[in-house]
Amino acid sequence: MTVVVNEVIELIREVSDPEIPVLSIMDLGVVRDVEVKQKDVLVKITPTYSGCPAMDMISTEIKYKLDQAGYNTTVKLILAPAWTTDWITENGRKKLEAYGIAAPLEASADKMALMGESRMVKCTNCGSTNTVLVSQFGSTACKALFKCKDCLEPFDYFKCLK
Amino acid sequence: MSKLYDYLLLLGDSSMILGHRLSELCGHGPNLETDIALTNISLDLFGQVRNYFQYAAEMKGEEATEDSIAFLRLPHEYRNVLLAEQPNTDFAYIIARQFLFDAYHLPLMEALIESKDEQVAAIAHKSIKEVRYHLRFSSEWVKRLGDGTEVSHQKMQEAIDYLWPYTKELFEETPLEAAMKTEGIGADLNALKVKYDAHVQGVLAEATINIPETPFAHSGGKNGIHTEHLGFLLADLQYMQRAYPNMAW
Ligand SMILES: [Zn+2]
Numbered sequence A: 001m002t003v004v005v006n007e008v009i010e011l012i013r014e015v016s017d018p019e020i021p022v023l024s025i026m027d028l029g030v031v032r033d034v035e036v037k038q039k040d041v042l043v044k045i046t047p048t049y050s051g052c053p054a055m056d057m058i059s060t061e062i063k064y065k066l067d068q069a070g071y072n073t074t075v076k077l078i079l080a081p082a083w084t085t086d087w088i089t090e091n092g093r094k095k096l097e098a099y100g101i102a103a104p105l106e107a108s109a110d111k112m113a114l115m116g117e118s119r120m121v122k123c124t125n126c127g128s129t130n131t132v133l134v135s136q137f138g139s140t141a142c143k144a145l146f147k148c149k150d151c152l153e154p155f156d157y158f159k160c161l162k
Numbered sequence B: 001m002s003k004l005y006d007y008l009l010l011l012g013d014s015s016m017i018l019g020h021r022l023s024e025l026c027g028h029g030p031n032l033e034t035d036i037a038l039t040n041i042s043l044d045l046f047g048q049v050r051n052y053f054q055y056a057a058e059m060k061g062e063e064a065t066e067d068s069i070a071f072l073r074l075p076h077e078y079r080n081v082l083l084a085e086q087p088n089t090d091f092a093y094i095i096a097r098q099f100l101f102d103a104y105h106l107p108l109m110e111a112l113i114e115s116k117d118e119q120v121a122a123i124a125h126k127s128i129k130e131v132r133y134h135l136r137f138s139s140e141w142v143k144r145l146g147d148g149t150e151v152s153h154q155k156m157q158e159a160i161d162y163l164w165p166y167t168k169e170l171f172e173e174t175p176l177e178a179a180m181k182t183e184g185i186g187a188d189l190n191a192l193k194v195k196y197d198a199h200v201q202g203v204l205a206e207a208t209i210n211i212p213e214t215p216f217a218h219s220g221g222k223n224g225i226h227t228e229h230l231g232f233l234l235a236d237l238q239y240m241q242r243a244y245p246n247m248a249w
Helices: A002-013 A054-069 A092-099 A107-114 B002-024 B032-060 B065-073 B090-113 B118-146 B150-166 B175-182 B189-206 B230-239 B239-243
Strands: A020-024 A030-037 A041-047 A072-077 A131-135 A143-148 A154-158
Touching: A002 A041, A002 A054, A020 B032, A030 A092, A041 A054, A041 B118, A054 A072, A054 B065, A072 B002, A092 A154, A092 B175, A131 B032, B002 B065, B002 B175, B032 B065, B032 B118, B065 B239, B090 B118, B090 B150, B118 B150, B230 B239
Parallel strands: A041 A072
Antiparallel strands: A030 A041, A131 A143, A143 A154
16 A cells, blocks of 8 residues: 555656746645545645646646556645645755745745845855845745845745745 | 625625736736736735635535636625725825735734634635735835835825725625624624724824825725726626636636
8 A cells, every 4th residue: 555655646746836847746845645545546735825826737737647647536725724835845945946946034034035134045046145135026926036236146035935 | 695605705806806906907017026016916816716716616506616706796796895996097006005905904814714614714824924925015115105205105195095985894894794703704893903003004104194084985895886997897807708608718
């Protein structure tokens, strides 16, 4: 049984966030539960943000991948407990940084960073903390836009959500 | 349908109508960052609406879906507050409308996380983090414009003066809201008002904006009596489903 569950999990791990293709949904922390009964699989996922347009695509991809492997898959969207950036794994944080998105700080530092009061967000291009908030809202619901004052490159910051 | 069903629509409608207003600004914001911010807020609101309406559709059964609830009702069947349907004019006005709504929306979500209905509580838990962020954004802009240049100050003051009469309705308890409160599912609007007043007064003082003293107030939205703007908004919002029934992307 455990072997089967592992196979299912490994298949789910191949599904990535369409907005951040380097990041597996397992590392993003949106997969909350997987139940396997013979060939019937129930996968419970939770949205990052209420309006995250990626959720429909993620559900479809999970179902497609598992069905292809011979499972009978149901994907259920659950709201509670609400997702937090704390659920992004260490591996996920490294992948975000490598992709050019600064990983979320802890809550109080995040608040200061987003109020433009602290220099704690590290430039993903040169590593400098001499950075400035450009906009609290970025290219997707989960990101804010920063600019590095040393190398002058703009970059995304994954907002802390608790 | 049940009272809870009606309450879900009442909650969802304000977010949907305001979300639609904000979506009209996509590509029309005063600069790139605010354009992205306003459409992000719109997206959050639509996400929250989907949660309310999916739950409502499940409750209604039959052929109901989140889309049929969103798109196939007549104007008098929408229960949004009048503030949400007011049209976009200048940026100060858009920010003032957002600020007054967010300042009400946050304590509303804070109250609903205590709801006896598990799904309502879960939706509020999900929404609250987003709404807190919206309020931070709109509050900062009210201060920046109010305490900015002579022109921005004047525009913000005019916007607050114009929209103020629409705020009383937020806290006018309808029989439906009273019943939901009694059942422990809905929020106590009087308790919200205390938090709302404290926040709004604090921000407006910092923004050097005077609080209007007019006793005049508009209301009716929560009972389905709307301003002329809603019909035009719905003509746009519902167009595809009315022209091509059951069409899907
Ligand atoms: Zn840099």
